[in-house]
Amino acid sequence: MVSIRDVAAHAGVSDKTVSRVANGEPNVSPATKVRVEESIAALGYVPNMGARLVRTNRSGVIGLMTDVVSTTPNSVEIIRGVQDSVSTARQSLLIANTSGAPEIEQRVWRTFREHRIDGVLYATMYHRRIRFAARPDIPTVLVNCSTAEEPDLPSVIPDDYEGGQIAANRALDRGHRKIGFVTLNPQIIAAQLRGKAFVDTMTRRRCQIRSDWIRPGYAGEVGEEILCAFDVARDMLQPTDRPTVLLTGNDEIAMQCLFAAQSLNLRVPDDVEVIGFDDFHMISAQVIPPLTTVALPYYQIGMRAADRLLSILAGDISDMSVERLPCPLVERASG
Template identity: 45%
Template sequence: MPTIKDVARRAGVSIKTVSRVVNKDPAVRDSTREHVERVVAELGYTPDPAARSMRSNRTGVLGLVTDMVTTTPYSVDIISGVQDACAEAGMMMLIVNTRGDRAHTEHAIRTLVERKVEGIVYATMYLRALDELPAMGDLPMVLVNCFMADGSVPSIVPDDYAGSYAATSHVIELGHRDIALLSVNPVIIAGERRGRGFRRALLDHGLTCTPDRVRAGQVFENGREVFVAAEATLRFLDAAQRPTAIVCGTDAIAMRAYNAVRERGLRIPDDISIVGYDNFVMIAEALDPPLTSVALPYYDMGRTAVSWLRRLGHGDGLAEPTLLMPCPLIRRASCRPL
């Protein structure tokens, strides 16, 4: 590996001049710059990041802390988004998994601070509210898919309320009047927001939301999530008057609703329309008929987080302390006009 000295010697200039050229300092005569650049290319010189960072305290590295994001297929796009944005900015990404527990998280952040990352993206698997964050000096930080209750840290989350509102409105506009909700566990914040979007859409369109039209599709039972979507769907179907459409809290729930609908010998979308949430293509496209679903903009959330971090790193402020990312409705074949 050639060093800056080798380049300087070969080019017949001082190391400082080489440093200037490499760092695009304009105070170098054009002829000198070109000459040095040629030698740099010739020798294949690249500055040593360790030495550079020791002097300048800039490492060109961002940290990504996740609770379990890598262990679930859902939100893995966050990683891709962060990764791609880093690459475009000539930066790298150091990733740490915390398994959601406090000790791991503190250790992870400490390690990243020691390694002098220039900023941290903190991403969670489920949308959740954070009570407190480990100390980390004045390092810029952006939260993805989570937020501080007091709004003290910039945060990027999907607009579950609006997404659910749009999905429900879509079904209403198709002519449906009797619509059921198969909700995510409302303990989960996303579940609560999606539920709210559903209800609001109903109200805004002059429909009423009766309690018997809302059932949980999954619940927590001794620490584990269990799906009860199939049973819940059967109860919808067996009711005196059965709904003509079901809005589902997730695609996984929707998949189970499909099973139940078929068990009763009914057809989708002829007898009943179904909408999902998450746009988990692996499921949505494999279902028969393909599932209309609301997409989570995870990739863009990751990208945006990096761009925010870079802005913060330059000392610039942010227009919005927290951003609600729109969740587009992806129309497939599981809904039809009534």
């Protein structure tokens, strides 16, 4: 087995210098760092993590606990953002999926403690408020969620209210005044925030709000929903007095609205426009016409949350707030 002394001899430096490079510590010149890294690669040296743990009480591992994020295609960008941040900091990432089961979550917390995980990123598939059975005793940053019970627990979430304003203003700026809205499940906080933004924007710009043109695209309880957006959109678009644009809760709903318009021989965007939310590329960039949509910044959320956790681990606890990231408009052909 290659030892730290072997690397030091190969690179012509001290054991301590090799240790500094391996642990990502400062006070090593760029040229020396490159030489040591080349020796590590050439010899296949693997640092002794057990020794590091004894010496520093730090494992060099970040835990990512998810409900179903790690198995959900539209949220994989969260993990990519986390991974890019953690890798830059020369940390490793351990991902645990709980499937939303409290007993599995408690087991994961215990495993993280046993393995001396340095810090935890707690991520959810959709923006929601969570409740812990007990406050985490490991430095933790919430990802795509927040908690009212622990106001000093930092979190990074999308600015759903601003995103809702952007979608409504897009429709109004394009001259629409007959605006329909096929929403997410009303029980979801994102639906509530975007719905409030829609009403506030329409009111501020003195545009009539038709309550019969605001309908959910899902039926049922959260987690057990049935997609009904096709029937809802078709029902809205059939009458002569119909919306000229449909805002939607996500790109899945928007796709169903496109299908509904097509079934009625309505052309998008000529006869009716459709604006999505998410920018889930498997839908938004592939449907015809491609969707104009408001993007959820999943990658940026993951990266920013990991950056904040790494700052906390470095001793910076000056900012423990909820951080909202902007949701940009992605212009394509549907509206």
